[in-house]
Amino acid sequence: MNRYIINEIIRNRKTVYPTQFLDKEIPVNIINEILENAIHAPTHKMTQPWFFVVYKGDSKNVLLEIFNKLDKDKYSKIKIDKFMEKIKLSDTIISVFMNRDQENRIPEWEEVAAVSMAIQNIWLSCYVNNIGSYWSTSPMKDEYAKYANQKKNLRSLGFFFMGSYKHTKSTKVRESVNKKVKWV
Numbered sequence: 609m610n611r612y613i614i615n616e617i618i619r620n621r622k623t624v625y626p627t628q629f630l631d632k633e634i635p636v637n638i639i640n641e642i643l644e645n646a647i648h649a650p651t652h653k654m655t656q657p658w659f660f661v662v663y664k665g666d667s668k669n670v671l672l673e674i675f676n677k678l679d680k681d682k683y684s685k686i687k688i689d690k691f692m693e694k695i696k697l698s699d700t701i702i703s704v705f706m707n708r709d710q711e712n713r714i715p716e717w718e719e720v721a722a723v724s725m726a727i728q729n730i731w732l733s734c735y736v737n738n739i740g741s742y743w744s745t746s747p748m749k750d751e752y753a754k755y756a757n758q759k760k761n762l763r764s765l766g767f768f769f770m771g772s773y774k775h776t777k778s779t780k781v782r783e784s785v786n787k788k789v790k791w792v
């Protein structure tokens with residue numbers, strides 16, 4: 609194990625938007641490997657509250673059809689069109705759901721936290737595979753979820769847009785760690 613590897617992966621993972629994606633297909637086996645990493649996230653009481661719906665290739669049309677049906681009074685047509693453009697520019701879109709434990713044994717926020725950790729695994733795995741990606745939590749996700757899934761306990765936590773990308777340095781800098789930590 610070399611600790612510099614994990615430092616580099618964590619510190620270089622960045623948000624990459626669909627307009628930055630390259631026109632190069634992501635192999636299906638890489639997507640499966642990334643999803644396998646996702647499900648290794650920690651989870652309280654092993655509830656494993658994640659569920660992923662993958663749209664890739666022709667099945668992106670299924671997602672586009674759903675967005676076409678969204679209420680144009682509730683969400684502006686411009687917003688919907690912009691979202692649909694992102695779908696078209698992406699190679700793969702992973703729709704992320706939280707499938708809450710049926711017995712509600714643990715607080716909901718812990719289930720959201722577990723799914724968020726799975727998303728971080730996806731995000732880091734994308735980086736090492738030269739895949740640009742970003743997590744969109746648009747309010748449209750809630751109405752999308754009604755069309756996409758009828759299962760009662762499934763709650764959309766948004767979309768993960770993915771496309772090939774050659775890493776470039778991000779300009780987004782963090783505040784100094786000293787400002788965020790207090791040693792006692």
Ligand SMILES: Cc1cc2nc3c(=O)[nH]c(=O)nc-3n(C[C@H](O)[C@H](O)[C@H](O)COP(=O)(O)O)c2cc1C
Pocket residue numbers: 621622623624742743744745746778780
């Ligand atoms: C819970 C969560 C929700 C996010 N939702 C959005 C979103 O809806 N739209 C967006 O452009 N970015 C979204 N992001 C990405 C953040 O904007 C991004 O992570 C932040 O600007 C830091 O940039 P970096 O990821 O390149 O380090 C979200 C990130 C998190 C953690």
